[in-house]
Amino acid sequence: MKKPLLSVLTLMMLVALLAACGGNNNKPAEATNAPANNATNETSANNEGGAESDISGTVTFLTNRTDMIDKEYVDYAKRFKEKYPNAEVKFEAVTDLDKTTKIRIASGEFPDVVLIPTIPNSELPQYFAPLDDIGLNDRIYFKDFKGHDGKVYGISAGASTTGIVYNKKAFADAGITEIPTTLDAFYAAAEKLKAKGIVPLASNFKDQWTLYPWASEVATSIAGNANLNNERKDTDAPFAMDNAYGQAMTIIRTMYEKGYLEPDVNSTNWEQSKKDIASGKFAMYMLGNWVIPQVADSGTTSDNVGFFPLPYDNSGKTNVALAPDWAYGVNKNSKNLATAKAFVKWMVEDSGFDDFAGFIPVLKDKEPKVPQLSEFNSFNPTYIEAVADDAAATDIVNKAQITKEAMVQEFVLSKDPQSILDKYNESWAKARKAVAK
Incomplete structure (x- = not known):
């Protein structure tokens, strides 16, 4: 994760490959x-x-x-x-x-x-x-x-891209007839699922690692900037409520506050959640395309599993991260x-x-x-191809001992999310100063 961006030609070839998938x-x-x-x-x-x-x-x-x-x-x-x-x-x-x-x-x-x-x-x-x-x-x-x-x-x-993996029958049972392409429509779909007794989004909150998209891929997509994480090295306060990081984490915080996650987020189970998505007890994951076969193998058929880009705003357009x-x-x-x-x-x-x-x-x-990649690409997302991590940014992360998924957990559960960002900014600034010496 520490080298230059791949050539435009390579990106075009990879996107062409994605478009042809099946x-x-x-x-x-x-x-x-x-x-x-x-x-x-x-x-x-x-x-x-x-x-x-x-x-x-x-x-x-x-x-x-x-x-x-x-x-x-x-x-x-x-x-x-x-x-x-x-x-x-x-x-x-x-x-x-x-x-x-x-x-x-x-x-x-x-x-x-x-x-x-x-x-x-x-x-x-x-x-x-x-x-x-x-x-x-x-x-x-x-x-x-x-x-x-x-x-x-x-x-x-x-390689993988990140988006909403969903149970098609659960959507149909909840009366969702169109895949949401705006954030408001996404919340509305979650409300329909909740009203039907279906858990809208399986977060696997307790397991922590499953929260990675909300602090990286979603933020990168919102910013439309593959170098977002690397550019943190140039500031003492990379995390803010009104920037891409705060906006991304606010989405899952909103899902939590509205009761769209598991009833008890602190007692979730990764292996069981795959079965619950497959059965339709839970409706969605926010994860990479790699989880699709695991869901299909957990008690359903591949054609019952769909995949679409997360609509993180109301523009109707989405960027998606493409990463190794x-x-x-x-x-x-x-x-x-x-x-x-x-x-x-x-x-x-x-x-x-x-x-x-x-x-x-x-x-x-x-x-x-x-095959779900064909459905995903039908929404015409713009791919943001991952770049290698900048060594200076990595040094700061390691010095600060920041675990991005832990930051998401704290942000979601805190009564004052700004205080969580302040805490991580303080750790970041101290580490940045130490690394610079």
Whole structure:
């Protein structure tokens, strides 16, 4: 998250890909030894069609997909071994991926392949091996997102946009005949759902991580500015009621105040909420397209799940954030470096994880298999493509120990939301001053 904006040409290609999406739905995140001759293995691993027998040893992948352990990952391990008979992959899953991975890499002891946490791109060479030699650079989007000094250190597992995932039958049962395209119409639809006994929006408030859009993607969309988060480095008070951050968080605060969230937001459950959306007990999520297959797999059919841009104002026009998901990174000190790189390449090209997870594929020549993206694009949103995080902004965030989802929680529940913004601005200003020294 720390490099320049992708080229206009790349953006046009990606938007064209989105517009063309369709097909079948093949089904969140905020998830190690045996010696080898790395010089020999690296050569063979990175020559497509090279000697697969040179890829050997065991590698471990640290993931946030706890739901795939003992299920899909078993198949992945089997299929990877079929391609590389002398190699083996193991999977370790954690729930608090970003925090856990930061701790692990800081200790110097972390698995062969991880999903790169939120550290400055300038620090990537300290921990990760360059991936320029595995033959994917010219075939993927977001190549520079996890790069430094012209080298690629991370490759995204896929891309996603954020919007309202909804149960079509729940909308119909509540008498909602048109998808809302203004904020007032969105609140009106929520009121109809509430009157019908349907929880309008599943926030998963207690789990915290699910609140990320309200402090990032929605704010970026309102501002129409991909550099919104980076530009915080230039001010001591980035958070205000009347700017994009305050406006975004005010929407979910309003949903809470009007009773449009779960009856008890402090006792929510992520896994159960997917079943409740599928059954129509809950009507909507404000999350990325990656959750669509998970909802469909939780007790409904894909054609009962819809997807539309959040109307954050009454203009009838919307911007939407387009961003890469977690990026695969390879431990530079892996004892089986070539095998770890081969696994990353296999995950991108062969695993099918992007389809399973409901992602927009990171491979430029692969069409997404999430049909709901066609509905989403029918509202003609303007895509705001993510840029890499500025190192200075990241340093301030880390120094201030700001968790954006926690800020959303406090803002929603406080009797005085301005006081919450003041608190976070104070922390930001102190951290900004400290980092500048």
